Amino acid sequence: MDIRIYDTPAEIGEAAGKIFADLIRSKPDAKLGLATGASPVPTYQYLIGEYERGNLSFRGVSAYNLDEYCDLPKNDRNSYYTFMRENLFDHVDIDPANTHIPDGNAADIEKECREYDRLIEEIGGVDLQILGIGTDGHIGFNEPGDSFAPGTFKIKLHDSTIESNSIYFKNGDMPRYALTMGIGTIMSAKKIVIIATGASKAEAVKAMIEGEVSPACPASILQTHPDVTVFLDRAAAGLLTGEK
Numbered sequence: 657m658d659i660r661i662y663d664t665p666a667e668i669g670e671a672a673g674k675i676f677a678d679l680i681r682s683k684p685d686a687k688l689g690l691a692t693g694a695s696p697v698p699t700y701q702y703l704i705g706e707y708e709r710g711n712l713s714f715r716g717v718s719a720y721n722l723d724e725y726c727d728l729p730k731n732d733r734n735s736y737y738t739f740m741r742e743n744l745f746d747h748v749d750i751d752p753a754n755t756h757i758p759d760g761n762a763a764d765i766e767k768e769c770r771e772y773d774r775l776i777e778e779i780g781g782v783d784l785q786i787l788g789i790g791t792d793g794h795i796g797f798n799e800p801g802d803s804f805a806p807g808t809f810k811i812k813l814h815d816s817t818i819e820s821n822s823i824y825f826k827n828g829d830m831p832r833y834a835l836t837m838g839i840g841t842i843m844s845a846k847k848i849v850i851i852a853t854g855a856s857k858a859e860a861v862k863a864m865i866e867g868e869v870s871p872a873c874p875a876s877i878l879q880t881h882p883d884v885t886v887f888l889d890r891a892a893a894g895l896l897t898g899e900k
């Protein structure tokens with residue numbers, strides 16, 4: 657793992673954003689794996705800035721999001737569909753037909769999961785995946801468990817995730833289930849960038865980088881991926897000893 661430590665989220669956004677921008681310039685039909693949450697927002701802001709400055713076009717780009725809540729209307733202010741529009745898609749020239757997010761309201765969830773996997777298998781895995789990490793070590797919504805999920809599936813969110821994400825919802829009406837790419841789907845990405853900032857992520861970051869590879873910390877699987885860059889601020893890196 658290539659570990660890089662910065663002072664501010666904005667610096668991380670610029671550094672991670674440059675990796676995306678360079679890829680898109682060299683491969684205009686790049687397949688991007690995208691994420692929601694606070695961590696990728698500065699990266700998206702950098703990319704929007706590059707588009708506005710005329711330095712970047714998303715015209716040929718395709719996007720594949722990690723996850724989506726179940727039982728939340730697609731246009732709800734807290735859906736990941738809305739998040740992606742507000743934080744990236746509506747501000748650049750990506751073709752909406754080329755943006756993919758699993759449908760957490762599909763009538764046949766199992767079919768939806770298999771079709772989402774097939775979409776990603778057909779492109780041979782995304783070229784570049786951006787990830788955040790949960791305080792419990794989740795990536796996407798792969799919560800700690802007994803095994804690494806191979807493909808997209810429906811998960812019951814853990815209490816710590818519900819607590820972290822409830823800040824966005826009124827009256828405790830945060831969804832309890834989500835669809836998420838599996839660990840196998842995420843690992844099929846050719847290159848991965850993962851971002852963590854703040855002291856609340858320090859334990860999960862330590863387990864990801866210096867702990868044993870175990871589904872107890874889903875992000876630890878990234879130790880076995882050949883091309884992972886970890887972007888941290890000093891607080892998130894605070895428990896690393898540099899011993900692994």
Ligand code: PGA
Binds near residue numbers: 788790791794795
């Ligand atoms: P955050 O979430 O980027 O909002 O901290 C990360 C995650 O839970 O995966």
